[in-house]
Amino acid sequence: MSGAFLLHLLRHGAPELTGRMLGRTDSPVTAEGMAACVARVKPLNFKKIVCSDLMRSQAVADAIGRERGLTPTTDARWRELDFGDWDGLAAADIDAAALQRFWDDPDGAPPPGGERWSDLVARITDAIEDLTPETSLIVTHGGAMRAALKSLCGFGLRELWAFDLPYAALISLRIWPDRTAQIVGLQTDPVS
Structure with missing residues (x-):
């Protein structure tokens, strides 16, 4: 279908602070985590980089951008x-029953003071x-x-x-003009 474009979603590298519920709480990315992200995208061609406004995403986007001559755009969404x-907090520091209710129904039982799914x-x-396409x-x-997979592909929890x-x-997803998508690649193996 004409008008389709590729969208690559990269999870940031391993942060220095792990084993925690890291939402708005931020942590720098380890050197190994940064290197894994840079290596992961080496074979890809893209014209634009967007990242969240948290340092664990921004640092990765900046490193990739420097290699490509691209300036990342920050989008807090x-x-x-x-x-x-x-x-x-670590999961062990959260009431186990409340945490289970959240995992079972993240919309009906969001974290206290937190965001619904x-x-x-x-x-x-x-x-x-x-x-942009x-x-x-x-x-x-x-x-x-x-x-994003929920929005683009309609997947359930x-x-x-x-x-x-x-x-x-x-x-990696192929996005059509109506903002539906097809997964064309999934890479989760360790990067060396």
């Missing part, structure tokens, strides 16, 4: 889900609607990538959690 009162999907959908790389977060999205994971 590509942020991770806001975990509210849980943001920055449907709100994340809505802001990611808005960001997708504003994309050119091949782009979005450096973002695991939750935002899953929200069960399907969205049926695959792993480790740090430096890459999903």
Whole structure:
């Protein structure tokens, strides 16, 4: 179909602070995490880089941009889900029953003071609607990538959690003018 374009969604590299509910809580990316992201996108061709406004995405986008001669655009809509009162905590520090209710129904049982799943999907959908029809790389977060798949492919929660999205994971999609999509690539293997 004419008017289709490629969209590459890259999860930022491993942050220095791991094992936490990192939504708005930020952490620098490790050198290894940065290198994994830069290596992951080497074979790709894209004309534009967009990233969330969190340093773990911005640093990766800046490093990739320097290699490509591209200046990344920052868009806060590509942020991770806001975990509210849980943001920055380890799962072990959160009431287990409340955390399970969230995993089972992230819209009906959001973190206290946090964002509902449907709100994340809505802001990611808005960001997708504003994309220009050119091949782009979005450096973002695991939750935002899953929200994009919900928006573009219609996946339910069960399907969205049926695959792993480790740090430096890459999903490539063909986007049609009506903002539906087809997954054309998924890379989750370790990058060396």
